[in-house]
Amino acid sequence: MLTFEELGLKPEILKAILEIGFVEPTAIQQKTIPHLLNTKQDLIALAQTGSGKTAAFGLPVINQIDSDSKKTQSLVLCPTRELAIQIANDFNSYTKYSKKLDVVPVYGGASIETQIKALNKGVQIVVGTPGRVVDLIKRKKLKLEDIEWVVLDEADEMLNMGFKDDLDFILSHTPDQRQTLLFSATMSKEVLRISNNYMNKPEEISSGKRNQGADKVEHFYFVVNGRDKYLALKRIADINPDIYAIIFCRTKRETQEISDQLMADGYNADCLHGDLSQAQRDAVMGRYRKKNLQMLVATDVAARGLDVNEITHVINYNIPDDLETYTHRSGRTGRAGKAGISMAIIGPRDINKIKQLERILGKTFTKAEVPAGDAVIEKQLMAFIEKVKATEVEEKQIEPFINNIAAEFEDLSREDLIKKFVSLEFNKFLDYYKNSADLNQNAKAGRDRDSGRGERSDRGRKGxxxxxxxxxxxxxxxxxxxxxxxxxxxxxxxxxxxxxxxxxxxxxxxxxxxxxxxxxxxxxxxxxxxxxxxxxxxxxxxxxxxxxxxxxxxxxxxxxxGFKKRPNAGGDRKSGGRARVKAGSGGRRK
CATH class of the missing domain: 3.30.70.330 (RRM (RNA recognition motif) domain)
Structure with missing residues (x-):
């Protein structure tokens, strides 16, 4: 395996990436960096999100930028403002010990005047979203006549988001002699069209098979009746106390409704969709990146270019209509060599879609059972006990109270004390799952569908x-x-x-x-x-x-x-769905 030193990068760049924590090149970096350092041939790189793509194109481009010139020499296009900001930040970290390079991100939702002022000072690298880049070109504020490298990052996602015309416009304004670098997770017909129209005999490299998901992602599906999908979602969350997930929904309305229901039912969740303002979106993403949220409910468009590591689960509340979209969804987990899990909650009619996905991805999907209530209870209890055991005790702070506490408990046996301790935390949770129904669609006929005391949305309560x-x-x-x-x-x-x-x-x-x-x-x-x-x-x-x-x-x-306290309430947004709360029974919503 080649090292970063052997790839031919400058010493100041090597010093910076060593400080970041780069140890050895990823598969896509080993293939891409030597190509870009040694040839001007265009490049198509097929790689999944989280495989190290930013460094794969960023390090060799930075290595060759003329820092003495203030002309814009490289343009990086990506689908979302979050990714543009992330790439620009990464570039700045790569150049920490290099002669000053100016990297400016340009994107919608922020002041264009501020971005124009930065461009007027002269910048070597511009990272932007297609819409804002087109606007700046038309205003004659972004000049591309000296561009040497154009990078299309997550090209398939930009095309899926409807940026085809914008990409055509931008590429038509760049010099013919530029080097074009196209990075994509899948090779769709539109990506091929861009390649055929705007690239010159590109070399194609890959860190995996075409249209293949991340190697370390396991794929599961659950078959339930449509009315039980939300209940199945909650059980999946409950059986995974340390879940850090993205839940994909088909529409903005469904995204908001599922998010509202999860929050009202006490789960640490929020949503991301196109109706949110940029400030709202930034606030949600800030909480999610800091892991103050465990579950993010999102539409595909809103999650484009989302760059978050360590996501444990991707949950498909609906199988996407475009099956290639599943590849992008599942690529949100299992990143940077880590294991991940992608799940789909489907109805009986969707099993053929699962078979199609298996053919497209070349992977086996495992049919899983929605966990029974008893299994959820055991998993949650043991997770709680493990957290108690791992709790650090501040001896000096608690010592003055020990004798009084012991006196209060002296009439209780060890077994009784444990029972009360657990019951204080879990009585309502235990009651909810007591005699809970089997949600799996293939469960034996004639079972009591209403035996789950807390799970039916319209049954089981006294009138x-x-x-x-x-x-x-x-x-x-x-x-x-x-x-x-x-x-x-x-x-x-x-x-x-x-x-x-x-x-x-x-x-x-x-x-x-x-x-x-x-x-x-x-x-x-x-x-x-x-x-x-x-x-x-x-x-x-x-x-x-x-x-x-x-x-x-x-x-x-x-x-x-594993979840923060929320009001015990639930409901639908504008859908006439039911909601129930015992006022004052939970903490205020943040």
Missing amino acids: GDFTKLFLNIGEKDNLNAGTLLGWINGLQSVPNGIEFGKIDVQRSFTFMEVESQHEQTILGALNVSEFDGRKVVAEPKMGGGPRTSNRSDRPDKKRGS
């Missing part, structure tokens, strides 16, 4: 009268079912134990159901409150009348199970 209320706040106030219930949960005048039913969030108003016996209490609390600075008006819906509704309990996730 009660509900009254529908009208609220003057809605989606335009950044409201959804989860935020509404979290806000109500934080009102001091709302007592514990009140249950809510169906919630329907519309553009400028909301309908919600509350137990009839607590109607006046809730109306009184809401009508003296403000939501995000707006005076709330709540009143009974005319002609709505009380309703009898059945609903079951949901698990109250505890910190011991």
Whole structure:
């Protein structure tokens, strides 16, 4: 195996990457770096996300940049602003000990005037998203006549996102003698078209087979009825206490709804989709990268170019219509040589899609069983016990209280103390999974589908009268079912134990159901409150009348199970889905 020293990089670059922690080149780096250092031939490199692509093209380009010239010599195009920023940061770290090189990321959602000022000072390398690069070219602020290297990073994703015309425009404004480097996870027809139209007899190298997923990703699928998909998702999360996952949904609406339900059910989750502002997106991604979120629910478009390491699971809530998209999804885990798991929750009719994926990827998908409640309970309990055992004790701080604590427990046996200790953390969780139903679609006929006490979304609860209320706040106030219930949960005048039913969030108003016996209490609390600075008006819906509704309990996730405390509530956004919360039963939503 070649070392970085043997690849021919400059000493100052070697010093920088050694400090970063680079030990030996990855497979794609071993093949790409010598080619780019020794020839001007165009290059197509097929490699998965997380294989070291940025260094594969970045190190040899930086090695050859003329730092004495302020002309733009290299242009790197990528699908998202997050990836553009990441690449620019990586380039800056590679040049830490080199003569000053200016690297400027340009992307939408940020001030174009600030980016123009940076370009006017003269920069050797520009990293950008296609839309913003086109804008800067048309304004004559980004000049490409001296470009020597054009890098198309994640070319297949840029084309899938609809940047075909932008790429054509940009490449048509670059010199014919440039060296074009195309990096892609898959070789689609559109990628081939770009190659045929804008590249000159490119060399093709690969760190794996075409359209093949990461080697260290295991693929599983679960077959359930459509109505049980969300319940299956929760069990998958519960059986993996240390999960750090991306959950892919098909639409923005579904993404928001699943995220709302997870948060309301106590899971440490949030969403990423096209309706979020850039500030909201940045906030979510900041929390996810810091692992303050364990589950990110996202659409394919919103997750394009997402660069996060150590993701343990990719969960396909829906199999993508374009089966090649599955390759991109699964490539979010199993990165940088680490193992990963890709899962799909499917219905019986989707089994043929799984067979197609096996043929496309050349990999075997394992049919897995949605775990039974008993298995989940055991896994969560043991994970909690392991965390307790690993907890560091500050002897000096706790020593003054030991005698009093021991006196309080002196009447309890060791066994009783353990039972109380575990019950304090897990009573509601244990109750939720007691006699839980088998969610697997192939379970024996005639089983009791309603035996899962907390799992049916519309069965298993004692009947009660509900009254529908009208609220003057809605989606335009950044409201959804989860935020509404979290806000109500934080009102001091709302007592514990009140249950809510169906919630329907519309553009400028909301309908919600509350137990009839607590109607006046809730109306009184809401009508003296403000939501995000707006005076709330709540009143009974005319002609709505009380309703009898059945609903079951949901698990109250505890910190011991690996999730942060959230309000015990759930619901759909604008879908008429049901939501239930015992007010005051959980912490406020962050």
